[in-house]
Amino acid sequence: MQIFESGEMYLETILILSQQKDGVHAIDVANRMNYSKPSVSRALKLLTEGDFITIDSMSHIQLTAQGRERAEMIF
Numbered sequence: 282m283q284i285f286e287s288g289e290m291y292l293e294t295i296l297i298l299s300q301q302k303d304g305v306h307a308i309d310v311a312n313r314m315n316y317s318k319p320s321v322s323r324a325l326k327l328l329t330e331g332d333f334i335t336i337d338s339m340s341h342i343q344l345t346a347q348g349r350e351r352a353e354m355i356f
Contacts, residue, residue, distance in 0.1 A: 288331075292344065292351055295342055304341045305343075307342065332345055
């Protein structure tokens with residue numbers, strides 16, 4: 282699946298946040314990127330559908346192997 286520059290920015294942000302704290306949430310991403318929660322939610326949905334991230338029952342965002350590889354390449 283193709284990912285656009287904005288998606289790559291989200292992956293990079295998730296990678297950075299995951300290195301700083303356990304349990305990255307959508308609000309953490311929104312605050313870090315200075316984006317609205319609805320905008321972040323839409324992007325996270327697309328990243329989930331593209332198998333770049335997973336979101337568990339506690340709303341923790343985690344990079345998949347594919348997502349981590351892409352994020353590290355960007356970072």
